[in-house]
Amino acid sequence: MSSVRPLAEIRTEIDQIDAEILQLINRRALCAEEVAKTKIAEGEQGTFYRPDREALVLRRIKELNQGPLPDHTAMRFFRELMSACLALEKPLEVAFLGPEGTFSQQAVFKHFGSSVNTLPVAAIGDVFNAVELGKCHFGVVPVENSTEGVINHTLDRFLTSPLKICGEVEIRVHQNLMGHAESLAGITEIFSHQQSLAQCRKWLDTHLPQVKITAVSSNAEAARMASLNKQTAAIAGLAAAEVYQLPVLETNIEDQANNTTRFIVIGKQDSSPTGKDKTSLVFSTGNQPGALYRALESFAKFGIGMVNIESRPSRQGLWEYVFFIDIDGHSEDPQVAEALDLLKANVNMLKLLGSYPKAVL
Numbered sequence: 478m479s480s481v482r483p484l485a486e487i488r489t490e491i492d493q494i495d496a497e498i499l500q501l502i503n504r505r506a507l508c509a510e511e512v513a514k515t516k517i518a519e520g521e522q523g524t525f526y527r528p529d530r531e532a533l534v535l536r537r538i539k540e541l542n543q544g545p546l547p548d549h550t551a552m553r554f555f556r557e558l559m560s561a562c563l564a565l566e567k568p569l570e571v572a573f574l575g576p577e578g579t580f581s582q583q584a585v586f587k588h589f590g591s592s593v594n595t596l597p598v599a600a601i602g603d604v605f606n607a608v609e610l611g612k613c614h615f616g617v618v619p620v621e622n623s624t625e626g627v628i629n630h631t632l633d634r635f636l637t638s639p640l641k642i643c644g645e646v647e648i649r650v651h652q653n654l655m656g657h658a659e660s661l662a663g664i665t666e667i668f669s670h671q672q673s674l675a676q677c678r679k680w681l682d683t684h685l686p687q688v689k690i691t692a693v694s695s696n697a698e699a700a701r702m703a704s705l706n707k708q709t710a711a712i713a714g715l716a717a718a719e720v721y722q723l724p725v726l727e728t729n730i731e732d733q734a735n736n737t738t739r740f741i742v743i744g745k746q747d748s749s750p751t752g753k754d755k756t757s758l759v760f761s762t763g764n765q766p767g768a769l770y771r772a773l774e775s776f777a778k779f780g781i782g783m784v785n786i787e788s789r790p791s792r793q794g795l796w797e798y799v800f801f802i803d804i805d806g807h808s809e810d811p812q813v814a815e816a817l818d819l820l821k822a823n824v825n826m827l828k829l830l831g832s833y834p835k836a837v838l
Protein backbone atom coordinates (compact mmCIF):
# COMPACT_ATOMS: atom_id res chain seq x y z
CA MET A 478 0.00 0.00 0.00
CA SER A 479 1.40 3.40 -0.89
CA SER A 480 1.82 5.66 2.09
CA VAL A 481 -0.34 8.79 1.98
CA ARG A 482 -0.18 11.78 4.29
CA PRO A 483 -3.14 12.24 6.65
CA LEU A 484 -5.69 14.81 5.38
CA ALA A 485 -5.39 16.92 8.52
CA GLU A 486 -1.65 17.30 8.00
CA ILE A 487 -2.04 18.37 4.34
CA ARG A 488 -4.73 20.87 5.33
CA THR A 489 -2.50 22.39 7.99
CA GLU A 490 0.17 22.91 5.34
CA ILE A 491 -2.40 24.47 2.96
CA ASP A 492 -3.52 26.87 5.72
CA GLN A 493 0.10 27.91 6.27
CA ILE A 494 0.67 28.46 2.55
CA ASP A 495 -2.53 30.53 2.27
CA ALA A 496 -1.36 32.78 5.13
CA GLU A 497 1.98 33.29 3.33
CA ILE A 498 0.27 33.95 -0.03
CA LEU A 499 -2.01 36.52 1.62
CA GLN A 500 0.98 38.31 3.12
CA LEU A 501 2.79 38.31 -0.22
CA ILE A 502 -0.28 39.56 -2.11
CA ASN A 503 -0.59 42.49 0.30
CA ARG A 504 3.13 43.20 0.06
CA ARG A 505 2.70 43.35 -3.71
CA ALA A 506 -0.32 45.67 -3.32
CA LEU A 507 1.77 48.04 -1.15
CA CYS A 508 4.45 48.15 -3.88
CA ALA A 509 1.83 48.94 -6.53
CA GLU A 510 0.55 51.79 -4.32
CA GLU A 511 4.12 53.05 -3.99
CA VAL A 512 4.48 52.98 -7.79
CA ALA A 513 1.37 55.17 -8.04
CA LYS A 514 2.85 57.68 -5.56
CA THR A 515 6.13 57.76 -7.49
CA LYS A 516 4.23 58.34 -10.74
CA ILE A 517 2.45 61.33 -9.14
CA ALA A 518 5.77 62.67 -7.78
CA GLU A 519 7.25 62.40 -11.29
CA GLY A 520 4.35 64.44 -12.64
CA GLU A 521 2.45 61.66 -14.41
CA GLN A 522 -1.17 62.66 -15.01
CA GLY A 523 -4.35 60.68 -15.48
CA THR A 524 -4.44 56.92 -15.12
CA PHE A 525 -1.67 54.78 -13.68
CA TYR A 526 -2.61 51.85 -15.89
CA ARG A 527 0.26 50.72 -18.12
CA PRO A 528 -0.68 48.16 -20.80
CA ASP A 529 2.97 47.59 -21.76
CA ARG A 530 4.09 46.86 -18.19
CA GLU A 531 1.12 44.54 -17.61
CA ALA A 532 1.90 42.57 -20.78
CA LEU A 533 5.53 42.17 -19.60
CA VAL A 534 4.42 40.98 -16.13
CA LEU A 535 2.12 38.34 -17.67
CA ARG A 536 4.71 37.13 -20.21
CA ARG A 537 7.27 36.78 -17.38
CA ILE A 538 4.82 34.72 -15.31
CA LYS A 539 4.36 32.43 -18.31
CA GLU A 540 8.13 32.01 -18.61
CA LEU A 541 8.62 31.36 -14.88
CA ASN A 542 5.72 28.94 -14.50
CA GLN A 543 6.79 25.35 -13.93
CA GLY A 544 3.37 23.87 -13.20
CA PRO A 545 1.45 21.85 -12.33
CA LEU A 546 -0.87 24.83 -12.99
CA PRO A 547 -1.13 25.50 -16.76
CA ASP A 548 0.48 28.79 -17.97
CA HIS A 549 -2.91 30.19 -18.84
CA THR A 550 -4.27 29.63 -15.34
CA ALA A 551 -1.17 31.15 -13.72
CA MET A 552 -1.50 34.23 -15.97
CA ARG A 553 -5.19 34.59 -15.11
CA PHE A 554 -4.34 34.71 -11.39
CA PHE A 555 -1.81 37.47 -12.01
CA ARG A 556 -4.24 39.28 -14.31
CA GLU A 557 -6.67 39.49 -11.34
CA LEU A 558 -3.89 40.43 -8.96
CA MET A 559 -2.77 43.39 -11.07
CA SER A 560 -6.38 44.46 -11.55
CA ALA A 561 -6.95 44.48 -7.77
CA CYS A 562 -3.66 46.30 -7.08
CA LEU A 563 -4.49 49.01 -9.62
CA ALA A 564 -8.03 49.39 -8.22
CA LEU A 565 -6.56 50.29 -4.80
CA GLU A 566 -5.75 53.68 -6.31
CA LYS A 567 -8.99 54.06 -8.23
CA PRO A 568 -10.84 51.40 -10.28
CA LEU A 569 -10.56 51.96 -14.04
CA GLU A 570 -13.78 52.92 -15.82
CA VAL A 571 -14.21 51.07 -19.11
CA ALA A 572 -16.99 51.64 -21.67
CA PHE A 573 -18.27 48.74 -23.80
CA LEU A 574 -21.11 47.90 -26.18
CA GLY A 575 -23.84 47.02 -23.68
CA PRO A 576 -26.08 46.00 -22.10
CA GLU A 577 -24.63 43.72 -19.39
CA GLY A 578 -23.78 40.24 -20.61
CA THR A 579 -22.39 41.00 -24.09
CA PHE A 580 -19.20 39.49 -25.52
CA SER A 581 -17.74 43.02 -25.34
CA GLN A 582 -18.14 42.99 -21.55
CA GLN A 583 -16.46 39.57 -21.45
CA ALA A 584 -13.57 41.12 -23.41
CA VAL A 585 -13.29 43.98 -20.88
CA PHE A 586 -12.90 41.54 -17.96
CA LYS A 587 -10.49 39.30 -19.86
CA HIS A 588 -8.24 42.25 -20.67
CA PHE A 589 -8.47 44.35 -17.48
CA GLY A 590 -9.43 41.73 -14.84
CA SER A 591 -12.59 42.05 -12.77
CA SER A 592 -11.65 45.02 -10.54
CA VAL A 593 -12.90 47.58 -13.07
CA ASN A 594 -16.13 49.53 -13.37
CA THR A 595 -17.84 48.77 -16.67
CA LEU A 596 -19.98 51.37 -18.41
CA PRO A 597 -22.47 49.87 -20.88
CA VAL A 598 -23.35 52.13 -23.85
CA ALA A 599 -25.78 51.63 -26.74
CA ALA A 600 -23.54 51.70 -29.84
CA ILE A 601 -19.92 51.36 -30.96
CA GLY A 602 -19.81 55.12 -31.68
CA ASP A 603 -20.90 55.80 -28.09
CA VAL A 604 -17.89 53.84 -26.77
CA PHE A 605 -15.63 56.24 -28.71
CA ASN A 606 -17.66 59.25 -27.49
CA ALA A 607 -17.47 58.17 -23.84
CA VAL A 608 -13.65 57.94 -23.97
CA GLU A 609 -13.20 61.08 -26.09
CA LEU A 610 -15.35 63.12 -23.64
CA GLY A 611 -13.44 61.76 -20.63
CA LYS A 612 -16.47 59.94 -19.16
CA CYS A 613 -14.27 56.87 -18.75
CA HIS A 614 -10.60 55.92 -19.04
CA PHE A 615 -10.82 53.29 -21.79
CA GLY A 616 -13.25 51.65 -24.18
CA VAL A 617 -13.39 48.18 -25.71
CA VAL A 618 -14.82 47.71 -29.22
CA PRO A 619 -15.03 44.69 -31.56
CA VAL A 620 -12.87 45.05 -34.68
CA GLU A 621 -13.04 41.74 -36.54
CA ASN A 622 -14.61 38.30 -36.41
CA SER A 623 -12.98 35.19 -37.84
CA THR A 624 -16.23 34.09 -39.57
CA GLU A 625 -17.76 37.41 -40.59
CA GLY A 626 -14.74 39.68 -41.12
CA VAL A 627 -14.23 43.28 -40.19
CA ILE A 628 -16.62 45.41 -38.06
CA ASN A 629 -17.04 48.43 -40.34
CA HIS A 630 -18.43 50.79 -37.69
CA THR A 631 -15.25 50.50 -35.64
CA LEU A 632 -12.83 51.10 -38.53
CA ASP A 633 -14.84 54.02 -39.93
CA ARG A 634 -14.99 55.77 -36.54
CA PHE A 635 -11.18 55.75 -36.38
CA LEU A 636 -11.00 58.07 -39.39
CA THR A 637 -12.27 60.96 -37.27
CA SER A 638 -11.34 59.90 -33.73
CA PRO A 639 -8.23 61.20 -31.93
CA LEU A 640 -8.15 58.04 -29.77
CA LYS A 641 -5.36 55.48 -29.87
CA ILE A 642 -5.38 51.70 -29.78
CA CYS A 643 -3.59 50.59 -26.62
CA GLY A 644 -4.38 46.88 -26.50
CA GLU A 645 -6.11 43.92 -28.14
CA VAL A 646 -8.01 40.96 -26.77
CA GLU A 647 -9.55 37.90 -28.41
CA ILE A 648 -12.70 36.11 -27.28
CA ARG A 649 -13.70 32.65 -28.49
CA VAL A 650 -17.33 33.30 -29.34
CA HIS A 651 -19.90 30.56 -28.72
CA GLN A 652 -23.46 31.27 -29.82
CA ASN A 653 -26.43 29.61 -28.14
CA LEU A 654 -30.16 29.46 -28.73
CA MET A 655 -32.14 30.45 -25.64
CA GLY A 656 -35.78 31.00 -24.75
CA HIS A 657 -38.78 29.72 -22.81
CA ALA A 658 -40.17 27.55 -25.67
CA GLU A 659 -40.53 23.81 -24.86
CA SER A 660 -38.89 22.80 -28.17
CA LEU A 661 -37.58 24.29 -31.42
CA ALA A 662 -41.02 23.70 -32.98
CA GLY A 663 -42.58 26.21 -30.55
CA ILE A 664 -40.44 29.13 -31.80
CA THR A 665 -41.89 31.65 -34.28
CA GLU A 666 -39.27 34.42 -34.12
CA ILE A 667 -35.56 34.71 -33.32
CA PHE A 668 -33.75 37.86 -32.16
CA SER A 669 -30.01 38.49 -32.28
CA HIS A 670 -27.38 40.99 -33.32
CA GLN A 671 -26.68 40.92 -37.06
CA GLN A 672 -23.08 39.66 -36.47
CA SER A 673 -24.29 36.66 -34.46
CA LEU A 674 -27.01 35.85 -37.00
CA ALA A 675 -24.35 35.81 -39.70
CA GLN A 676 -22.15 33.48 -37.60
CA CYS A 677 -25.05 30.98 -37.33
CA ARG A 678 -26.46 31.30 -40.85
CA LYS A 679 -26.02 27.61 -41.80
CA TRP A 680 -27.38 26.35 -38.48
CA LEU A 681 -30.49 28.51 -38.85
CA ASP A 682 -31.05 27.43 -42.48
CA THR A 683 -30.79 23.78 -41.42
CA HIS A 684 -32.74 23.75 -38.17
CA LEU A 685 -35.18 26.66 -38.31
CA PRO A 686 -35.65 27.53 -42.00
CA GLN A 687 -39.21 28.88 -41.59
CA VAL A 688 -38.72 31.08 -38.54
CA LYS A 689 -38.81 34.89 -38.73
CA ILE A 690 -35.39 36.38 -37.98
CA THR A 691 -35.07 39.88 -36.51
CA ALA A 692 -31.77 41.72 -36.06
CA VAL A 693 -31.62 43.85 -32.89
CA SER A 694 -29.01 46.19 -31.35
CA SER A 695 -27.16 43.56 -29.24
CA ASN A 696 -27.32 39.93 -28.20
CA ALA A 697 -28.19 40.91 -24.65
CA GLU A 698 -31.10 43.02 -25.96
CA ALA A 699 -32.17 39.93 -27.97
CA ALA A 700 -32.16 37.86 -24.76
CA ARG A 701 -34.16 40.54 -22.94
CA MET A 702 -36.79 40.56 -25.72
CA ALA A 703 -36.96 36.75 -25.82
CA SER A 704 -37.55 36.68 -22.06
CA LEU A 705 -40.85 38.53 -22.62
CA ASN A 706 -42.50 36.08 -25.05
CA LYS A 707 -42.45 32.29 -24.87
CA GLN A 708 -42.71 31.88 -28.65
CA THR A 709 -39.55 33.83 -29.32
CA ALA A 710 -35.89 32.91 -28.78
CA ALA A 711 -32.54 34.68 -28.83
CA ILE A 712 -29.09 33.80 -30.11
CA ALA A 713 -26.52 35.06 -27.60
CA GLY A 714 -23.70 34.13 -25.23
CA LEU A 715 -24.32 32.15 -22.04
CA ALA A 716 -23.75 35.29 -19.93
CA ALA A 717 -26.89 36.82 -21.48
CA ALA A 718 -28.90 33.66 -20.67
CA GLU A 719 -27.86 34.08 -17.05
CA VAL A 720 -28.70 37.79 -16.88
CA TYR A 721 -32.22 37.21 -18.30
CA GLN A 722 -32.73 33.76 -16.71
CA LEU A 723 -33.40 32.09 -20.05
CA PRO A 724 -33.22 28.31 -20.50
CA VAL A 725 -30.57 27.35 -23.08
CA LEU A 726 -32.15 25.25 -25.86
CA GLU A 727 -29.05 24.57 -28.01
CA THR A 728 -25.37 25.32 -27.29
CA ASN A 729 -22.48 26.17 -29.67
CA ILE A 730 -24.56 26.74 -32.79
CA GLU A 731 -21.91 28.89 -34.53
CA ASP A 732 -21.09 27.59 -38.04
CA GLN A 733 -17.30 27.64 -37.54
CA ALA A 734 -15.72 25.67 -34.72
CA ASN A 735 -13.09 28.33 -33.95
CA ASN A 736 -15.32 31.40 -34.24
CA THR A 737 -13.31 34.19 -32.56
CA THR A 738 -13.80 37.95 -32.23
CA ARG A 739 -10.91 40.35 -31.83
CA PHE A 740 -11.54 43.47 -29.73
CA ILE A 741 -9.35 46.53 -29.33
CA VAL A 742 -8.83 48.75 -26.32
CA ILE A 743 -9.11 52.48 -27.09
CA GLY A 744 -7.78 55.29 -24.94
CA LYS A 745 -5.72 58.48 -24.88
CA GLN A 746 -2.49 56.86 -23.81
CA ASP A 747 0.52 55.57 -25.78
CA SER A 748 1.98 52.17 -24.93
CA SER A 749 5.79 51.73 -24.80
CA PRO A 750 7.57 48.94 -26.76
CA THR A 751 7.52 45.47 -25.16
CA GLY A 752 9.33 43.44 -27.84
CA LYS A 753 6.11 41.73 -29.01
CA ASP A 754 3.90 44.52 -30.34
CA LYS A 755 1.57 45.36 -33.18
CA THR A 756 1.02 48.70 -34.90
CA SER A 757 -2.27 49.70 -36.56
CA LEU A 758 -2.47 52.48 -39.11
CA VAL A 759 -4.66 53.86 -41.87
CA PHE A 760 -3.51 55.51 -45.11
CA SER A 761 -4.83 56.59 -48.50
CA THR A 762 -3.06 56.63 -51.85
CA GLY A 763 -3.81 58.38 -55.11
CA ASN A 764 -5.50 56.43 -57.91
CA GLN A 765 -2.30 56.01 -59.99
CA PRO A 766 -1.13 52.54 -61.09
CA GLY A 767 1.09 50.87 -58.50
CA ALA A 768 0.19 53.27 -55.66
CA LEU A 769 -0.80 50.54 -53.19
CA TYR A 770 2.14 48.41 -54.33
CA ARG A 771 4.58 51.26 -53.57
CA ALA A 772 2.99 51.85 -50.16
CA LEU A 773 3.28 48.20 -49.13
CA GLU A 774 6.84 48.04 -50.49
CA SER A 775 7.84 50.27 -47.52
CA PHE A 776 7.18 47.36 -45.17
CA ALA A 777 8.77 44.71 -47.41
CA LYS A 778 11.99 46.78 -47.71
CA PHE A 779 12.51 46.77 -43.95
CA GLY A 780 11.36 43.19 -43.39
CA ILE A 781 8.22 44.21 -41.50
CA GLY A 782 5.45 41.58 -41.48
CA MET A 783 1.93 42.70 -42.33
CA VAL A 784 -0.75 40.97 -40.28
CA ASN A 785 -3.91 42.39 -41.83
CA ILE A 786 -5.15 44.73 -44.56
CA GLU A 787 -8.67 46.04 -45.06
CA SER A 788 -9.95 48.62 -47.53
CA ARG A 789 -12.88 50.94 -46.74
CA PRO A 790 -14.52 53.79 -48.68
CA SER A 791 -12.76 57.08 -47.80
CA ARG A 792 -16.15 58.84 -47.48
CA GLN A 793 -14.63 61.77 -49.37
CA GLY A 794 -14.57 61.05 -53.12
CA LEU A 795 -16.57 58.45 -55.07
CA TRP A 796 -14.68 55.11 -55.34
CA GLU A 797 -11.82 56.40 -53.24
CA TYR A 798 -10.51 54.15 -50.51
CA VAL A 799 -8.47 54.13 -47.33
CA PHE A 800 -6.44 51.10 -46.22
CA PHE A 801 -6.33 49.88 -42.63
CA ILE A 802 -3.21 47.87 -41.91
CA ASP A 803 -1.78 46.01 -38.92
CA ILE A 804 1.96 45.37 -38.92
CA ASP A 805 4.34 43.51 -36.63
CA GLY A 806 6.34 45.70 -34.24
CA HIS A 807 6.16 49.05 -32.42
CA SER A 808 6.39 52.45 -34.15
CA GLU A 809 9.46 53.20 -31.93
CA ASP A 810 11.28 50.03 -33.09
CA PRO A 811 14.03 51.38 -35.43
CA GLN A 812 13.07 49.21 -38.46
CA VAL A 813 9.37 50.06 -38.09
CA ALA A 814 10.15 53.78 -37.69
CA GLU A 815 12.16 53.75 -40.94
CA ALA A 816 9.41 51.83 -42.79
CA LEU A 817 6.83 54.37 -41.57
CA ASP A 818 8.99 57.30 -42.76
CA LEU A 819 9.19 55.73 -46.22
CA LEU A 820 5.45 54.97 -46.21
CA LYS A 821 4.69 58.59 -45.36
CA ALA A 822 6.59 59.72 -48.44
CA ASN A 823 4.59 57.29 -50.63
CA VAL A 824 0.99 58.03 -49.55
CA ASN A 825 -1.44 60.98 -49.48
CA MET A 826 -2.55 60.54 -45.89
CA LEU A 827 -1.12 58.48 -43.02
CA LYS A 828 -2.58 58.19 -39.52
CA LEU A 829 -1.00 55.99 -36.84
CA LEU A 830 -3.77 54.41 -34.77
CA GLY A 831 -1.43 53.05 -32.13
CA SER A 832 1.28 50.56 -31.16
CA TYR A 833 0.31 48.08 -28.46
CA PRO A 834 1.35 44.74 -26.91
CA LYS A 835 0.11 41.62 -28.74
CA ALA A 836 -2.67 39.86 -26.81
CA VAL A 837 -1.16 37.82 -23.96
CA LEU A 838 -4.16 35.98 -22.51
Ligand SMILES: C=C(O[C@@H]1C=C(C(=O)O)C=C[C@H]1O)C(=O)O
Nearest residue numbers: 509512525526527530531559562
Ligand atom coordinates in the same frame (compact mmCIF):
# COMPACT_ATOMS: atom_id res chain seq x y z
C1 LIG B 1 2.47 48.89 -10.62
C2 LIG B 1 2.33 49.56 -11.76
O1 LIG B 1 1.13 50.13 -12.20
C3 LIG B 1 0.02 49.36 -12.62
C4 LIG B 1 -0.09 48.07 -11.90
C5 LIG B 1 0.66 46.98 -12.31
C6 LIG B 1 0.84 45.74 -11.44
O2 LIG B 1 0.08 45.57 -10.50
O3 LIG B 1 1.78 44.99 -11.71
C7 LIG B 1 1.26 47.01 -13.60
C8 LIG B 1 1.11 48.08 -14.45
C9 LIG B 1 0.18 49.19 -14.14
O4 LIG B 1 -1.08 48.95 -14.72
C10 LIG B 1 3.53 49.77 -12.65
O5 LIG B 1 3.49 50.63 -13.55
O6 LIG B 1 4.53 49.06 -12.44
